[in-house]
Amino acid sequence: MQSLNRARTSLALLAVAAALVAGCSAKQPSRPTNGAITVDAGEDSCALGAAELPAGRHTFEVTNTSAQVTEVYIYAAGDRIMGEVENIGPATHRPLTVDLPGGDYQVACKPGMVGAGIRSPLKVTGSTAPTQTVDQELAGAVRSYRAYVESETQALVDTTSALTAAVRSGDLAKSKMSYAAARLHYERIEPIAESFGDLDPLIDMRADDATASTPFTGFHALEQQLFEKNNLAGTQPLADGLDANTRKLAQLVTTVQITPLTMGNGAKSLLDEVAKSKVTGEEERYSRIDLLDFAGNVDGAKYVYSALRPALQTRDKQLVSTLDRRFPALENLLDTHRVTAGAPGYVPGSPYKSYDTLTQDQIKALAVQVDTISEPLGHLSSVVVRG
Known part of the structure; x- marks a missing residue:
């Protein structure tokens, strides 16, 4: 993100x-x-x-x-x-x-x-924030979420390596097929993307963010070559940079500070971004695998909630009941847009149809459903700090 x-x-x-x-x-x-x-x-x-x-x-x-x-x-x-x-x-x-x-x-x-x-x-x-008391349920939530992030980041490294190997070999079809798999793992760890520092834009920048001093790079620069320009000319530097930066990220996530508060705030902010800007299709503008990105973001936010759920259950049962209903409803809506290889709207490597095939009513329905989760997620942070 x-x-x-x-x-x-x-x-x-x-x-x-x-x-x-x-x-x-x-x-x-x-x-x-x-x-x-x-x-x-x-x-x-x-x-x-x-x-x-x-x-x-x-x-x-x-x-x-x-x-x-x-x-x-x-x-x-x-x-x-x-x-x-x-x-x-x-x-x-x-x-x-x-x-x-x-x-x-x-x-x-x-x-x-x-x-x-x-x-x-x-x-x-004051030099540092006072140490906050974290009970065992919240400490367990942080450990669980850190393990999830580290596992997803290693999967990101592995799938990105498969993508860049295909790029270097000159296999355009295999490169397109490999792109979606790598993107999914990055989207799942976006609740804490703000802690990635400069690595986030280097990996996930849009063409709009490029300047004379900051050239277009990362996943989306490669995406443009694969799906819009439809060739691999000059892509080896992009592949090399993406490989290097995802490996750096795998090292970084083992040391970043993760707290129940940053988990809750990150999940809320991510789904806000999905509902307010990603839903316009601005992210995967060349490959049109936006629905896969949405699914990855929902996976990441849901894992935050799942890790915090035992602590939330003792603090706010109504919030738990609400989110227990709304996450499956959104996942079910996303599932209605699944498509098999060769079917109309199929994009290589993605289990979801091209975003271009959705109607405005379908896009609006997704935004509304994401909003129904984003609103209660906004209460996570206040609940976990309440004790």
Whole structure:
């Protein structure tokens, strides 16, 4: 998953205003009675209830006072995302819970959910966040999820190696067949893609993100060669780079910090992205295997939920009951778009039909069904930190 900062093109954004005005403001430190820090996300302002906080776990209560759907990000240096909450409708409230070590941050409000946002500075004092008490159920959830991520990343390395071997051999048909298998494993680990640093864009960048100093590379550059240009000319450097970066990722994921909070926030953010931008077909624009990507994203989010479920069961049985119903409903809907080799709409290597064959009503149904999961997933973080 490329950073969730990338421009969205979903239908909900057609009414977005032309340009956001950079700026910042902060109220005098104050908190609502529940201890959260207020964030007033306006049309041209992003007002914080506190400009300075001690290191540790904090909940931000976001109120959208603009006329547009908005989102709020907390950025560390270099726009590294510490936490985010998306798809906040006008006159609605959403919580955002994050662990913040000491340092300088920016809180960005993005009316229309595009652009760099209107930013307010936030200073967090203390060298590191205090150690949080994690009970045995949550500790087990983290261990289970880490094992899943490491296993999927090794599968990513192996399937990418098969893809790049086919590319180097000059076998176009085999390369196309191998592309989907590798993509599935990357999509499954996207709930924590923000922790991949520069490796995420190197592996998963879109053509829109390429610049003169940052050439188009990774999976989608190779996808364009295979499915749009329909040839392998000049693809060996792309294959070599993709191999090297997936191997680096396999090493990185053994050391990245994973917490119940980052798991819950990541799963929620990923399905928000599916419903609001991936559903437009912007990701697999050359191969049209978008449904396979959706399935991989759902697999990854569901594993987060499954790992956290024992702890959630003791904290919020209604949330568990809701997600136990809604994940199978989405999986069943995706299954209606499965297709066998040689059937109309078949794309080599994918069990799902080409995204181009879906009607607008079918695409809308997918977006709605993803939203029905994304909304309750937004409560995961608050439940797991409640204890």
